[in-house]
Amino acid sequence: MSALGRRAFASLAIVIVVMAILLFTAAGTLHYWQGWLFLLVYFTASVVITLDLMRRDPALLERRMRGGPFAEKEPAQRLIMAFVSVGFIALVVVPGLDRRFALSHMPPAVVIAGNVLVLLGFAGVFLVFRESSFAAATIEVASDQRVVSSGPYALVRHPMYAAALVMLIGMPVALGSWWGLLLIVAILPLLIWRLLDEERLLEMNLPGYRAYQGRVRYRLVRWIW
Template sequence: MAALLFVPAGTRSWWQAWTFLAVYFASSLALTLYLIKEDPALLQRRMRGGPTAEKEPIQKIIMLIASLGFVGLLVVPALDHRFGWSQMPPYMTLAGNVLVGAGWLAIFFVFRENSFAFATIELAPDQKVISSGPYALVRHPMYSGALVMLLGMPIALGSWWGVLVVAVILPALIWRLLEEEKFLAENLAGYVAYRNSVRYRLLPWVW
């Protein structure tokens, strides 16, 4: 991630990037240490992800789009910084880092509630429907947390152009969400009833 930021930017003198990396990796490390101690099985499930880990061709395509979009969230702000395409005031950068941290916090609550949060679309033999915690608000709270984090990334890096990359990732995220719902409805006992009881998929009171 540091290479994707500093190489296109052409400089290491970029405080927004250093601040973002500190927030991102501190949050990631804290969550990893939590899983090592409290739920190593979930950590193992999260270690295998990305396009090559998916079994279905459609999921490989979706994850490829999402992966390229994630790279774009770093490279586009870096180019923006290098060529001065847009400017953000410092308080926006700090707000972006708050969003990144909030996204990680939301994912923590998901992991604390659901030990079956695979990085790929699949089921464990003993998997059951989770309807408590954040799952009582939306059916896909990890995607909600990820969306907050993704939105925060280009803002933390001070790039309005980077925010536009989120618009590229969002359709892939929604596509994956809908495919996952279809898979769970067909294969996980009790999911249809849960889907009918929790109205919103991604954003409470919106959709």
């Protein structure tokens, strides 16, 4: 395995371990089948995407590993990503607390549906990575970047965000928490803020992007916005 692959899997292992610690500490128990199933789904999908990038597009994998608030160049994006990071942590902790205090109950079929949403979100991310090698974790324009208008980019201008939104909605459902769904109300404005700021940067720095906006009207959800 390459050095990049080792770093990628080490980072993934750290993320999964931290998520497990946050989730089961908040739940106060390891007897939380929804948590174990969600972690299995999340880990498996992450491994599949990482292996695909290692084989097909290591440059994109390298770009994806440079993420987080401190990797952003713009102050506004650093602030947005700081809030998004807190929101992601809350999406794990709040369902755990919900489990601890038995605040809500979801039938197993609904929990399974939540995991399906998480997988659909990952599938959307997979398609985006297959279509564009410029889907970095930070907002930037590479020197050789071009406008991608095929595949999922022919449907909405920001398919990565659309896929992420599906995944984020699925997470609290997969963890059996109705209360966790309320966090989406707080995270969605951050997602929109980041998306609009990214569009501003692309309009100014990526040749052909304005023409692409004219061809693909919808930003996030087709026929809505």
